[in-house]
Amino acid sequence: MSYQEKTISNHNFEECTKCTICTLYCPVMKVNPLYPGPKQAGPDGERLRLKNPWFFNYALKYCMNCKRCEVSCPSGVGVADLIQSARIKYDKSAPKLRDRMLASTDFMGKLARPVAPLVNFGTSLGITKTALDWTLGIDHRRSFPKYSGRSFESWLKKHASKQAAFPEQVAYFHGCYVNYNNPQLGKDLVKVLNALGIGVQLLDGEKCCGIAMITNGMSAQATKHAKHNVAVLGKAVDAGLKVVATSSTCAFTMRDEYRSLLGVDNSAVRDSILMATRYIYEKLENGAKLRFKPDFHLKAAYHTPCHMEKMGWGVFTERLLRMIPGLELTVLDSACCGIAGTYGFKKENYASSQAIGEELFKHIREADPEVVACDCETCKWQIEMSTGYTVMNPISILAEAIED
Amino acid sequence: MRFDCVITGGGLAGLIAGISLQKEGRSTAIVSTGQNAMHFFSGTFESVKEAPARLAEIFEAAGIKVHYSAGVRLMPMGTFREAELALGDVDIFPSERFASKALIVSFRGEQGFFTGFLADGLEKAGIACRLAAIDRSSGIKKIAAAVSGLLDGEDAVVLPQVFGQKDSADVEYLREAIPAKVVFAGTQPPSVPGIRTQMQLKDYYISLGGTFLQGDEVTGAHVHDGVVHSVVTRNLDSHYLEADCFVLASGGFFSKGLLATPTSVVEPVFGLDVDYPADRSEWYDPSFAADQPYMRFGVKTDVALHPMIAGESVRNLYVAGSILGATRPEFGTGAGLAIRSAFAVVDSILKP
Numbered sequence A: 001m002s003y004q005e006k007t008i009s010n011h012n013f014e015e016c017t018k019c020t021i022c023t024l025y026c027p028v029m030k031v032n033p034l035y036p037g038p039k040q041a042g043p044d045g046e047r048l049r050l051k052n053p054w055f056f057n058y059a060l061k062y063c064m065n066c067k068r069c070e071v072s073c074p075s076g077v078g079v080a081d082l083i084q085s086a087r088i089k090y091d092k093s094a095p096k097l098r099d100r101m102l103a104s105t106d107f108m109g110k111l112a113r114p115v116a117p118l119v120n121f122g123t124s125l126g127i128t129k130t131a132l133d134w135t136l137g138i139d140h141r142r143s144f145p146k147y148s149g150r151s152f153e154s155w156l157k158k159h160a161s162k163q164a165a166f167p168e169q170v171a172y173f174h175g176c177y178v179n180y181n182n183p184q185l186g187k188d189l190v191k192v193l194n195a196l197g198i199g200v201q202l203l204d205g206e207k208c209c210g211i212a213m214i215t216n217g218m219s220a221q222a223t224k225h226a227k228h229n230v231a232v233l234g235k236a237v238d239a240g241l242k243v244v245a246t247s248s249t250c251a252f253t254m255r256d257e258y259r260s261l262l263g264v265d266n267s268a269v270r271d272s273i274l275m276a277t278r279y280i281y282e283k284l285e286n287g288a289k290l291r292f293k294p295d296f297h298l299k300a301a302y303h304t305p306c307h308m309e310k311m312g313w314g315v316f317t318e319r320l321l322r323m324i325p326g327l328e329l330t331v332l333d334s335a336c337c338g339i340a341g342t343y344g345f346k347k348e349n350y351a352s353s354q355a356i357g358e359e360l361f362k363h364i365r366e367a368d369p370e371v372v373a374c375d376c377e378t379c380k381w382q383i384e385m386s387t388g389y390t391v392m393n394p395i396s397i398l399a400e401a402i403e404d
Numbered sequence B: 001m002r003f004d005c006v007i008t009g010g011g012l013a014g015l016i017a018g019i020s021l022q023k024e025g026r027s028t029a030i031v032s033t034g035q036n037a038m039h040f041f042s043g044t045f046e047s048v049k050e051a052p053a054r055l056a057e058i059f060e061a062a063g064i065k066v067h068y069s070a071g072v073r074l075m076p077m078g079t080f081r082e083a084e085l086a087l088g089d090v091d092i093f094p095s096e097r098f099a100s101k102a103l104i105v106s107f108r109g110e111q112g113f114f115t116g117f118l119a120d121g122l123e124k125a126g127i128a129c130r131l132a133a134i135d136r137s138s139g140i141k142k143i144a145a146a147v148s149g150l151l152d153g154e155d156a157v158v159l160p161q162v163f164g165q166k167d168s169a170d171v172e173y174l175r176e177a178i179p180a181k182v183v184f185a186g187t188q189p190p191s192v193p194g195i196r197t198q199m200q201l202k203d204y205y206i207s208l209g210g211t212f213l214q215g216d217e218v219t220g221a222h223v224h225d226g227v228v229h230s231v232v233t234r235n236l237d238s239h240y241l242e243a244d245c246f247v248l249a250s251g252g253f254f255s256k257g258l259l260a261t262p263t264s265v266v267e268p269v270f271g272l273d274v275d276y277p278a279d280r281s282e283w284y285d286p287s288f289a290a291d292q293p294y295m296r297f298g299v300k301t302d303v304a305l306h307p308m309i310a311g312e313s314v315r316n317l318y319v320a321g322s323i324l325g326a327t328r329p330e331f332g333t334g335a336g337l338a339i340r341s342a343f344a345v346v347d348s349i350l351k352p
């Protein structure tokens, strides 16, 4: 028997001073009495789990992996990493069909795309949703993201030679959402980068970043995706390219979760993966110029998604938006919207998910903007469904604000 | 990214400095890893006599209610301590016998409010006590009604200091609605009034245009010839934060502003000179409850609060808050040290 096996854990577990600060910032703990909270589920529980896996608590599935506990911890404990790692290590129950479906964002996208109008019609019908509710445990009050008829990849491939003509090049990790649900966002990014004299390339066959698999108990598949993506990202980085993303969760997953939760070595590519807002902000800070429309006017409120907050990069998006003449910006108090990827889609989480988001929704109603700006697509679904306000990716706002 | 001033540490000292500089039209950023000592704040500020006008102004603008009177306050374990400046939640009494009969009310199923200890302490001060418990599930109005209904000739009610995460409206409501003197006593940490105060200061700082980088950590700095050019943070990695001047308000050992190794005490960000005895046996007093010598260790500074690296002053870096330990006794201790040294730093920065 090894003593270390029963005492040593990763994620700075032993730094916890039991100060309880993290419990104050956990959005789930505020609304769900079944959830033991970050301190108990994280470092406290880990101590027990190390002694005996019997102590693994299935209530850990209520953790949204929003990382707000980590952002608040004064001792640098990887609280949410401890929780998600414990789920990966100890939760041996096979994921339900529903969780597998929700997790397979690219697979679902590929299936749905050719029949997109049908799928969209189907998922907006009350009866389909009620059926999903009964048979799969996907809450029927959820509205589903729409699927687009033509993928972003096929669009960009058509324009590859034009893009290659630009003197400077960047690679784009578009993610499942841009590819299948919102190719326009990808086109908006291309417009802005082209205006800066930068051509956009696809990676050599990206796969879904895998976050939904990680949180749905499919870490083996997620690891496959991670290894694949690190390899294709590596090709781009070797060719001297930066890789930009428009989804904060994709960027965060590839930069941090690959290594800390899946143990996939991403050190060769990590620092080259940037949010597009950071990449563009840095270009403008270094003197690059965009030509803005003189008559542009928009009242926007910026919501910092949890994973943007965790990366600490909300400041880049905020500053970039402030550079747009005619944009009247309110920065909303940082609060979780409650969706957390696929979390809020599950029947058992619907009520918590809405209760968590209520604070943010209230701030949005108070600010009463024309659009909410946000770097995350699942926040977009949640906010649009719950408040009726339109949510736009900051890149799309920028694309609208510059001359064609 | 460039600012007039970049502050490391978003506790009381960093926020007071950041707010004051923003008010003077300087652009600032605060980088703060994790939360801070305010989350354990008892509600009374050590070493601040009557709030100076500039502090009162900040508190008022941030919506923080404070009051001043010299006297004693009730502590969580039923003892009394001298106090002067306090948050609105905390009463300061001229003497320990603040009532003749007190009803101590706790919430069923909630631990961390030490009713037995409180009763012992109050009885010792000559206050007769009765204990009661109610449910907390209902809203503030029902709580006030339940407590009022329990009163039986008591002229004071002692409640746990757990009301008002966002503002002090609930605290004020309870005081008005319950027909007895309502006294709030501290619980096991964290401190609700402390967290609220921290958030109000942070919101005020942001409303003044300050940039608060929550959860990020300053990991290093570029210093040449006694001048700091930029700091490096964990999240922004190759994107350095540049500024004309820098403030270090990273707290004491608790916040990792100072780190103790087996042989030395270090300031980890800039590697500043720290004042502490070389002989490790002088760091501790073997008696646990004694005043511990290590609590007095701090970063060495000159008159203008510039620190030193290997004896050389760093001309555009300033140090404030509990990272000073007891090296600058003129600023007092605790929250007083944080506030007063922060003001002194701001004055040094603004003075050409």
Ligand SMILES: Cc1cc2nc3c(=O)[nH]c(=O)nc-3n(C[C@H](O)[C@H](O)[C@H](O)COP(=O)(O)OP(=O)(O)OC[C@H]3O[C@@H](n4cnc5c(N)ncnc54)[C@H](O)[C@@H]3O)c2cc1C
Binding pocket: A074, B008, B009, B010, B011, B012, B013, B014, B031, B032, B033, B034, B035, B036, B037, B038, B040, B041, B042, B043, B044, B045, B046, B047, B216, B217, B218, B219, B249, B250, B251, B252, B254, B255, B256, B257, B269, B320, B321, B322, B323, B333, B334, B335, B336, B338
């Ligand atoms: C548990 C406790 C209770 C206290 N209660 C009271 C009280 O009731 N009354 C009183 O008068 N005093 C009290 N004090 C004293 C307290 O030190 C002061 O009141 C004051 O709050 C200290 O403020 P500060 O800003 O100097 O440090 P802190 O509040 O410690 O803040 C320092 C901040 O800097 C951050 N930081 C550290 N290193 C870095 C880095 N490299 N990069 C970025 N950020 C960094 C930390 O995470 C922290 O957020 C208490 C202290 C403690 C520890």
Ligand code: SF4
Binding pocket: A015, A016, A017, A018, A019, A020, A021, A022, A023, A038, A039, A042, A043, A072, A073, A074, A075, A076, A077, A079
């Ligand atoms: S994980 Fe961090 S915030 Fe939570 S109790 Fe431990 S030290 Fe405190």
Ligand code: SF4
Binding pocket: A025, A026, A027, A028, A029, A037, A038, A041, A062, A063, A064, A065, A066, A067, A068, A069, A070, A079, A080, A083
């Ligand atoms: S990651 Fe979010 S939901 Fe999970 S414990 Fe931390 S704060 Fe709570």
